[in-house]
Amino acid sequence: MANYSTEGIIIKVRDFIEADKIVKILSKDKGIFEAIAKGAKKLTSRKSSNIEFLNSGKFLLATGKNLHILLEVKLEDDYQSRINPNDINYFFYFAEVVDKTLVETDKRLYQKIKSLRKFFPQNIKQTLLALQLLLLSNLGVIPNLKNCLKCDSFLDKNRYVVPNQIGYFCKKHGGDFHEISDREIKIQLFFLSNNSDITQKINVDKEYKFLLELHNSWIENTIERKINSYKLLEL
Numbered sequence: 740m741a742n743y744s745t746e747g748i749i750i751k752v753r754d755f756i757e758a759d760k761i762v763k764i765l766s767k768d769k770g771i772f773e774a775i776a777k778g779a780k781k782l783t784s785r786k787s788s789n790i791e792f793l794n795s796g797k798f799l800l801a802t803g804k805n806l807h808i809l810l811e812v813k814l815e816d817d818y819q820s821r822i823n824p825n826d827i828n829y830f831f832y833f834a835e836v837v838d839k840t841l842v843e844t845d846k847r848l849y850q851k852i853k854s855l856r857k858f859f860p861q862n863i864k865q866t867l868l869a870l871q872l873l874l875l876s877n878l879g880v881i882p883n884l885k886n887c888l889k890c891d892s893f894l895d896k897n898r899y900v901v902p903n904q905i906g907y908f909c910k911k912h913g914g915d916f917h918e919i920s921d922r923e924i925k926i927q928l929f930f931l932s933n934n935s936d937i938t939q940k941i942n943v944d945k946e947y948k949f950l951l952e953l954h955n956s957w958i959e960n961t962i963e964r965k966i967n968s969y970k971l972l973e974l
């Protein structure tokens with residue numbers, strides 16, 4: 740067995756046989772992988788308190804036959820303690836949508852997710868919108884938001900949202916459906932082209948609920964799975 744270490748963020752923790760847990764790690768330079776944390780459920784385990792979703796740090800691992808084995812965790816910060824317990828469902832959503840959407844990662848994507856995670860406790864709305872758009876871009880499905888999906892005509896105003904379609908339609912092809920506001924479009928475009936240290940300053944109070952719902956439906960349609968924690972969000 741060869742040992743190696745990597746920096747990463749825990750995106751999922753689940754119970755396994757006996758006192759063990761399976762931990763899913765989004766890492767800076769080794770992709771996304773699962774590792775077994777032996778004895779993690781025992782209260783005496785030193786590792787146990789560090790193994791919480793969204794915690795980040797340095798992980799020392801051994802390459803096992805089937806699963807990597809987590810030998811040691813060095814927490815970078817005590818992230819969990821900064822989460823307001825009333826907001827916990829938003830953090831579940833963050834972790835679940837990352838877990839279900841990403842199949843691989845690279846350094847750039849890792850840094851972007853880590854940066855969003857940093858702003859998250861203070862700016863929940865902006866962070867979730869930015870995360871959804873980042874993941875949709877990464878899935879390769881982020882639409883051309885400026886042209887009608889049907890006829891490709893340029894949409895300078897009057898864009899319509901057609902259920903189960905990722906993108907917008909002109910009045911002729913989508914006029915029976917919901918019209919998205921100019922401000923909502925502007926927010927999407929702004930979030931897609933700016934880093935999280937800038938987007939967190941934008942006021943999205945009015946547009947947040949509609950956009951979060953829309954993006955979540957785009958994500959679920961693309962991955963053909965439900966994000967279970969979405970319905971727990973109090974919007």
Ligand SMILES: [Zn+2]
Nearest residue numbers: 887890909912
């Ligand atoms: Zn059209």
